[in-house]
Amino acid sequence: MTTNRHQFTRAISAAATLLIGACAAAGGRPPADAPAMTVMSFNLRYATANDGPDSWPARRELLFDVIRHHDPDIIGTQEALRGQLDEVERAVPGYVEIGVGRDDGRSAGEYAAILVRVARFEPLDRGTFWFSDTPSVPGSMTWGNRVTRICTWARLRDRRSGRSFFVYNLHLDHESQPSRERSVRLLADRIAERTPADPFLVTGDFNSGEDNPAFLALTGAAAGPARLVDTYRLLHAEDTVVGTYHAFRGTPTGDKIDHILLSPGWTVTAAAIDRTSRNGRYPSDHFPVTAVVRLVTVP
Secondary structure, eight states: OOOOHHHHHHHHHHHHHHHHHHHHHTTTSOOBOOOEEEEEEEEOOOTTSOOGGGSHHHHHHHHHHHHHHHOOSEEEEESBOHHHHHHHHHHSOSEEEEOOBTTTSSSSSOBOOEEEETTTEEEEEEEEEESSSSTTSTTOOOSSOSSOOEEEEEEEEETTTOOEEEEEEEEOOSSOHHHHHHHHHHHHHHHHTOSSOOOEEEEEEOSOOTTSHHHHHHHSGGGGGGOOEEHHHHHOTTOOOOOOBOTTSOOOOSOOOEEEEEOSSEEEEEEEEOOOOBTTBOSSSBOOEEEEEEEOBOO
8 A cells, every 4th residue: 555655754743742742731740641532533423314224214224234333432422413413322222412402502503412421521611613703603604604504512520530521522513614724723722712621522513524624723733732633544544545524435534524533642652444344234325433542640
């Protein structure tokens, strides 16, 4: 496989950033062991889509099985409708749901819901903001996107370690590049304003490849010391077959647009793109991505 030098260089730089942030969080000492957690980002594909043989009833059991297999502690979902989330939570119990429907701030429209293993984490705070000039107004969209876009966030306390952290789960626009770029700027502003300044992670369907300015605004050199680390690239710097949107065809080429990103203060022990299929069918039109991460703790 031919090495993509640009991706390799960027990943090495990102790895250095992660290590610097981890050592700073631990007072310059090597990080002590901390409980691992499995994080998943999964665009479920909305249930009412006219997908023929790939419709929701035909693929939901496989989707449930994929979640069961990974047994994630935190799932950032995208595109799920109210009924889908209810089905997921019945089939794979043990999660508390955080999020609202994007159309009305209650239950209408797609969610960017975060599913949190309630036995492991205690939600301390939560919210949703809209990617628009009026981020607190449900259904708002003012940046050229024709579809409402949102970010749901939560502050969680790990019942095992006592540490707290934030999770931001988003779905950026699929058409408007200006919307994507302004959306990540709003995200960065909200992250900078978080209180307290706990470590955080970002999950989502960015509708942006790794060279898109919207993605690089968070992970590239221009992001400065606050740059985020792509969990997959940290461990798989040289991979070139990394596509995550496949339109139910299972094609692994194309851009990786589904991401799990970390602030400094974490380590990554595993990261993967799940390409599970059964009898030629896939659980969604996106491959889910997963990562096993640990918060750095002071010995």
